[in-house]
Amino acid sequence: MNTQTMAMNWRKSLLILGLALAGLLGIWREATFGMVGIWWRSDTFAHGLLVLPIAGWLVWRDRERLIALNPQRWAWPLLPLALAALMGGLGQLAQVDAAAQLAVVLMVQALVLSVLGPQVGRALAFPLLFLLFGVPIGEFMLPTMMDLTADFTVSALRLSGVPVYREGLNFVIPTGHWSVVEACSGVRYLMASVMVGTLFAYLNFGGLRRRLLFVGVAFVVPLLANWLRAYFIVMLGHLSNNKIAAGVDHLIYGWVFFGIVMFLMFAVGARFSDLPPGQSPERRIISRGEVSRALALWAPLIMLSLSLVTAPLWLERLRRADVQAPASLPALTVSGWSPQELTLPWRPKLEPALLHRQQALKGADGHWVLLDVGLGVRLTGQAKAIGGQNLLLDSEDRLWRVLARGRDHWRVLGPGLWGRDQVYLLRRLHWVDGRFIQAAEAAKLAQVWQMLKGQGDAAAQVVLLTPEEGQGAQRLQAFTEQVLAPLNGCLQALALPSGRHNAARCD
Incomplete structure (x- = not known):
């Protein structure tokens, strides 16, 4: 296939993809706008505002490799597209926002694979998977992480010789009352760390084992850092007779400490990078193999997908x-x-x-x-x-x-x-x-x-x-x-x- 033909194929495919995505997000606008609204107003999920720009940058940096591939239609992703639409429709029916928002991201991923095909899909695997970090899921961890933070802080204070009386998430020391609230849980630190840690692992390590190991470190480190942060803040307040670390600076010290910990984690991780500077983390391309386009395969999948993707237009009637x-x-x-x-x-x-x-x-x-x-x-x-x-x-x-x-x-x-x-x-x-x-x-x-x-x-x-x-x-x-x-x-x-x-x- 000559260069001109491939360029025309890319323009046609991108036009189809753009129209399909616009239609999909228009139909599922309630879940889409709800997700963006959560990014904008929630400190816990504010990192979602960076997901689309980062995914776009990852695609742009590999544009030369992508242009060399031949996009082609692929029927099989329509099946997971239909299943995701079913999940989203039931989630919207039950007003479980997270299910509908996750379904939107899964449908976007499946639609890209269906329009651009397996070759391009493999090259876009990480940017597409990275979109999952935009789904605002994780608040269910709040009670557990608040309890763990309180457990560690109280134990560390007692080991430090500070007498503590605890009632649930509240505890009293000789210099004052303290409590572990949602901002102290560390959920926002954990989510931001795992997202950035996953991106760092992809860009700096070539082997799956090292990537997974660093993602594991990015999960454990913020937990430990948040526990130490809570302990140090209480100790600062205790030793200063509540003159510092007791007001707005309470949160400032927490973010400064978290930033230092993240910097050290990435600095250590960079020393073990096994990719030469400037090399793309993924060079393997699957063989082109012919993809079946038989009507017997496309027709039922298209009908099923369309009926379920348009679920928000008809499922709402079941609520009434x-x-x-x-x-x-x-x-x-x-x-x-x-x-x-x-x-x-x-x-x-x-x-x-x-x-x-x-x-x-x-x-x-x-x-x-x-x-x-x-x-x-x-x-x-x-x-x-x-x-x-x-x-x-x-x-x-x-x-x-x-x-x-x-x-x-x-x-x-x-x-x-x-x-x-x-x-x-x-x-x-x-x-x-x-x-x-x-x-x-x-x-x-x-x-x-x-x-x-x-x-x-x-x-x-x-x-x-x-x-x-x-x-x-x-x-x-x-x-x-x-x-x-x-x-x-x-x-x-x-x-x-x-x-x-x-x-x-x-x-």
């Missing part, structure tokens, strides 16, 4: 069942429990679109349980009845602190009714498809199944709070067993499509 959202949530009557007047400065952080009702009920023994319900029906936009944006406790709240996260309930410390702090037990359940489910992940799957059955998106978050004193665990369990049946009937009467609910009432 034949039900009108209730105007308000009435009070609930529970046998054996009487209404209790209660003023407690706590309520979950819920989406504004959810209907909310909070009431206290008193048992025969005189102890109370606070019932908090947030119901979502026919939600639009990013509002969710089940999701991480509905928080039991805000990590920045100074009045309430988590002491322990158990499987059945949390132990939290908060203001008491008579002016002193008190320990409470906190339990969260999710109501969906006429059932109560504790795990948020399982509740999401049940909600997807409910919508696929044409029964709408109705779901609720149910939270129970009671003092630990006076056999709180037994009281919480007893109330749970008594309240679920009437609460289920009430929610079904309010939120499920006509013909599905029973005649139960909430009062």
